[in-house]
Each structure stands twice: as C-alpha cells, then as structure tokens.
Amino acid sequence: MSGNFIDVAILGREYRVACPPGEQEALLAAVAYVDRKMQDIAAKSKTAAAERVAVMAALNIAHELLSAGKAESPAENPETPVDGSDFQRRIGAMETQLDAALQGQEPLF
Structure with a gap:
C-alpha cells in the first residue's frame, strides 16, 4: 500500500482503491x-x-441491506416496507435479462 491507496483483489482481479487514512481495516x-x-x-x-457476477453480487448485497433496514427503500415513501417476494421476483427477472444480454440475444435495456 502506498499513499492513500490500497491494492486489493476481488474475484482474482487486482484493484487499486483510494482509502482515507484510518479506514484501511473497514x-x-x-x-x-x-x-x-x-x-x-x-x-x-x-x-x-x-x-x-458483480451485478448479481450488488443486487444481493442491496437486498440484504434493504431487508435489514440499513438502507432506504427505493419506493416513493421510504416508510413503506420492502416486499421481499416482489424484490426476489425482480432480481430473478434482472438475472434472466442479464443472461440474455450477455449471450447476445437481446439488449440489456
């Protein structure tokens, strides 16, 4: 590590990430x-x-945060609870769409 950067590996790939002093452990x-x-x-x-893999990991982590109440719901009213079954259905639909796009079958959006 040098300066305010730290070298890390995620999924076997190396990344250099900015890191404020004292935040390395986190x-x-x-x-x-x-x-x-x-x-x-x-x-x-x-x-x-x-x-x-990165998109699916991000979606899973977001779901964990929303389910634990550590992040606001994307709904118009942040007080509205997240429907877990609907969220899982939407993640499944996104995964299907990602698979098709990565296989060149259809545009992602």
Whole structure:
C-alpha cells in the first residue's frame, strides 16, 4: 500500500482503491465481503462473466441491506416496507435479462 491507496483483489482481479487514512481495516473488511459474495455467485453461476457476477453480487448485497433496514427503500415513501417476494421476483427477472444480454440475444435495456 502506498499513499492513500490500497491494492486489493476481488474475484482474482487486482484493484487499486483510494482509502482515507484510518479506514484501511473497514475497506479490507468490505473487500473480503464483496469477494466472498462474488466467489459464491461465480461458483453457482452458469457463466463466469465478471460483470454479471458483480451485478448479481450488488443486487444481493442491496437486498440484504434493504431487508435489514440499513438502507432506504427505493419506493416513493421510504416508510413503506420492502416486499421481499416482489424484490426476489425482480432480481430473478434482472438475472434472466442479464443472461440474455450477455449471450447476445437481446439488449440489456
């Protein structure tokens, strides 16, 4: 590590990330968490496309945060609880759309 940067590895790829002094431990914990999530998804996935794995990891982490109440609901009224079954259905639909787009079958959006 040099200056305000730290070198980390996620899913076997190296990244240099800006890191304020005193935040290295928290950043390394976040890197380890994201790497574990991505490794799990890559192991279960039909494809090893890093972009798809990253998007699915992000969606899973967002779902965990929303379910735990640590982030605001994307609904117009933040007080409205998140419908877990609807959220899972939407993640499944996004995964299907990502698979099709990565296989060149249809545009992503």
